[in-house]
Amino acid sequence: MKLSGSVWIPDWPVTAAEIAGDVDSATPAAVYGKRGILSANSWARREGITEGMRQRSAHSLSPHALLLPADPERESLRFEPVLRALDRHIANVTVVSSGSVLFTAAGAIKAAGSAELLGEEIIGEINDVAGCEALVGFGYGTLATLLAARDNSVVSLAETDSFIGREPLSSLLVAAPSEDSREDLMECLNLLERLGLRRLGEVRQLGRTALTTRFGKIGQLIWALVDGDDVHVAHRQEATPEFSVTRTFEPPLETTEQTVFAAKILADELGEEIVSRSLAGGRLLITASLMNGNELERAWLLDGGSVKDVVDRVRWQLGSWLSSGEDGSSIVRLSLKMSDLLPAGYRPQPLWGGQSVSEHQATKAALRLQSLLGEESIAVPYRVGSRIPSERYRTRAWNEAPDHEDQGELPWPGSIPEPPPCLLHTEPIAVNLLGACGHQLQVSGEGELGCPQGCAAQQPSLLRGRGGDIAITRFAGPWIIEQRWWDHPVRRAYLQVAGAGIGVLVYIENNEWKEEGRYV
Incomplete structure (x- = not known):
């Protein structure tokens, strides 16, 4: 495993807004997304605003604070000067997200003399170029390296x-x-x-x-x-092909609108080439040749790389290059290359969200089977919600809209505690739940376990079923479930019992014990 490095700029979303002039650096400010506050500057933090906080709570703490919506394009655009500063010290920089990068560190450390000296050079360069604080860390494996940057430390392989x-x-x-x-x-x-x-x-x-x-x-x-793996680089013994598409523009591209149109055409070609060979990417390398003779390039991580993913990254990157204001920065040649390719379905650890190439291929295969065998030939589960685990999911035909889709997210008070069993039986299995006295236990109307023979032992000791006996060491419950009194009423008492490394969900109904599912 090779030593890697990472650069992290704390609170980059709000820092990018300050660099863009959207907020004054002396004003309390924060950037919010779907799940609340994403980042806040030091002034906002002093007034109690923290990550994850709701907008309403942030406003109540600091009514005069400026709350801005997240803007990935702004963050990417303002991150480009930082990347150019890194290029002076590091050969290959891979962007994890705006504000965070990974790089192979061995060569750069050797040139600088030590990891500490390299970190000092990078921090000073970024401060001169962007005027913001940066942290640098070194470690083995993606997670250790990224966390080392948060601590501004070096983590050895043994640690x-x-x-x-x-x-x-x-x-x-x-x-x-x-x-x-x-x-x-x-x-x-x-x-x-x-x-x-x-x-x-x-x-x-x-x-x-x-x-x-x-x-x-x-x-x-x-x-x-x-486990300390490098999840940003795919490891495979066999050599896999790399695909690239290139276009020369006359006249040169000078506006963002022109670059978006050009990127869409190139991304379509690249995506079709990869999908047709059942491959999944990878690492997207964007290379632009400028009218002044300079050549710029930047690498982005993608899982599969849908057309939209590629277009977004290319649009952000080219927009930042075009806005640099340098003479002759018009783009005369654009090249996109996808590497780190693997057969679709082999790639075990996608870093990006969304649908990967392998998932897209699976969707096409499912639709093809439906056209040959009928719509009902492929069924998928979907959540409808219920207090009883066996009723929480139904099946529907592939691509069919589920019924009562919104009910799956209802709170369902009184339901069996999460998580549900990993294995649910199609039909409940008859079992016997015995106490220490050897008699089968029952549950009273008040929800208390007891022996109908009047024995003092009231805790389950043995679960006896067709698969053998399980000596019970722990249990939880009972939970009384009463529902649908107006139509097919259900009254049950559920217990979770565990023993010999196995967890079982059982219930009693009409004085008969049934096994509904297992947790392992």
């Missing part, structure tokens, strides 16, 4: 596991390059916190299988990050 392990779950958000991917990560992290996990070391102890089985693609990303 990587312990360094990552003691970080809180929220530290994973530093690897989220967009607000959408940040939301996906936060949903998983909130669930892990409800399960009692607080540190990344505890998440690592869950293991790859548990994370990927439970959370799918996001679980793969979480595991790769906490």
Whole structure:
């Protein structure tokens, strides 16, 4: 594993707004997104405004504070001078998100003399060019490197596991390059916190299988990050092709509108070339030749790289180059190259949110099967919500709009506590729940466990079913469920029992115990 470096500019969204002149540097200001405040300057923080806070709460704390909506284009445009400053010290810089970059550090450290000296040079250069504070860190693996930049430190290979392990779950958000991917990560992290996990070391102890089985693609990303992998570069033994498209413009491109149109055409060509070969990218390299003879290039990370992803990155990048104000900055030649390509479906850890190329290919295959076998041939689950786990999901035909889609997000008071079982039986399995006395237990109308024979033992001791006996070591409940009294009434008492590494959800109805699902 190679030593990597990272540069991070704290509170870049609000810093970019100050550089753009949208807010005075002496005014309390913050930038907000879908989930509240994203960043705040020092004046706003002194008045109590913090990340994640709702806009209304921020206004109540500081009525005169200026709250600006997030503007990715502004952030990317103002980040370009910082990237040019980095180019003077580092050969290859990859943008994770505006305000955060990764780079291979070995060569730059050798030229500077040490990691500390390189960090000092970079910090000084950025301060001279952009007038803002920057932090530099070095480490092994994507997450360790990004977190090292937050601490302005150097993390050795031997310290990587312990360094990552003691970080809180929220530290994973530093690897989220967009607000959408940040939301996906936060949903998983909130669930892990409800399960009692607080540190990344505890998440690592869950293991790859548990994370990927439970959370799918996001679980793969979480595991790769906490395990210290380089998730921003795909590793594969076989050589894979690189695809590029190039256009020369006469007359040269001088406005952003012209560049957007040109980028759309090139992105379409590049996307069709990759999809037709069932490949997924990758790393997008944008190269522009200027009328004054200079050549500029910048690399962006993409997972698959939809046409919209490519167009957005190219538009932001070319817009920043065109707005530099230099004589002869008109673009005469534009080249897009996608590298780090893998067969679609092989790529295990996409860093970007949204639909990847492999997902797009799966969608096309599903539609093709439907055209051959009928609409009902492919079914997918969707959440409708219920107090009972077995009723929370229904199936529908692929691409069919679900019924009562909004009910899945209702609170459903009185429902069985989350998380639901990993495995739900199509038909509940008859079981016997025995107490220490050996008799089958029952649940009273008041929701209390008891033995109908009057024995003193009132706690479950053994779950007996067709798959064998499970000695119960822990249990939770019972929870009484009463619903639909007007039509097919349901009255049940649910328990969660655990033993021998297995968790089981059981319920009693009409004096009969049934197993509804299992947690492993």
